[in-house]
Amino acid sequence: MRNITVMLALAAATLINTTAAQAATTNLVKNGDFELTSNGTSKQINEGSYARADRTxxxxxxxxxxxxxxxxxTIDSTKGDTALSLWGPNSYGGRDKTSQNGLGASxxxxxxxxxxxxxFPGPVTQLVSGLVAGQSYTLSFSYGAAQQIGYAGANLVNYWDVALGTQKQQTASLSNASxxxxxxxxxxxxxxxxxxxELLSFMAKGSPTGAPPFxxxxxxSLISAVPEPSTWGMLLGGLGLLGFMARRRKAAAV
Structure with missing residues (x-):
């Protein structure tokens, strides 16, 4: 009987840890890595419902x-096959030594x-669903600052203004050289x-102006900081089932 109790306890602990972990790692942001596009990349994002061949x-x-x-x-390509490129190691085939700045994949x-x-500043937004009012969520992302090729000049202040609903926060400010x-x-x-x-929004901001900054x-990703109420219901249900099995085993042993 003691072995059965221990096994049930271990099973309950595993169920709690597994279910809680799954709930806490569900990303509520869709296409957060920007891989899902149509009509190619390295183009400006289309703003309206009308079709444009030169937009992503x-x-x-x-x-x-x-x-x-x-x-x-191709983020720093200068082969003429992109609408926009940034200063980086591949600029002008790597011949421009001033662009050996380490720009690479995220x-x-x-x-x-x-x-x-x-x-022409403007936000990128997504309506995020599946939230629970009063619950905390962790928003995580990678970010940096670069400069459009063909231009020069330092940008001392570069940051993201981030909002979820009416709540706003800012990233640390980055200083970027020419x-x-x-x-x-x-x-x-x-x-x-x-x-x-709630609406998730990213708005690029900075200063001084005049040297095309990006x-x-x-x-x-937006992940729940704690398991949702429905998850706790599943856990309690599982524990109740384990308790019922333990009682049946005890009764059968008498």
Whole structure:
């Protein structure tokens, strides 16, 4: 009987840990790595419902500014096959020594979002559903600052203004040199939901103006900080079933 009790306790602990972990790691942001697009990449994100051959269509996100989806492998290409490129090791075939700034793939790889806060600033947004009012969520993402090729001049202040519903936070400000790249940074923010669906917004900001600056973004995730109430109901149900099995085994042994 003691062995059975121990086994049931271990099974209960495993059920709790597994279910809680699954609930806590469910990303509520869709297409947070910007891989789902149509009509190619390295183009400005389409802003309206009308079709344009020179625009990228970014699944699950809405754009209202000079925002691009760049392919990580051609982010600094100058072969004329992209609408926008940034200063980086591959600029002008690597012959420009001032652009050996370390620009490369983001920590998650693949596409990245690039937003110019100077020329025509506007947010990139997504309506996030599945939230629980009063519950805390952790928003995580990778970000950095770079500069459009063909231009020069330092940008001393570069940051993301982030909002979930009416709550707003900012990333740490990055200083970028002429022809530079700040390196990839990691941000983690905590928000408390006020309703079941709220608008997630990223707005690039900075100063001084005049030297085309681009804020970069990738790997966006919004994860519950604690298991949801429905998860606890599943756990209690599982524990009740284990207790019932234990009682039946005890009764059968008498």
């Amino acid at each position: 269509y970014l699944t699950d996100w809405t754009s209202k500014g000079y925002n691009f989806v760049l392919n990580g492998s 920590p998650t790889g693949g596409n990245v979002l690039a937003a110019d806060w100077d020329y 022809h530079g790249f700040t390196g990839w940074q990691q941000a983690n923010m905590t928000f408390t939901a006020t309703s079941s669906s 804020m970069l973004l990738d790997g966006v």
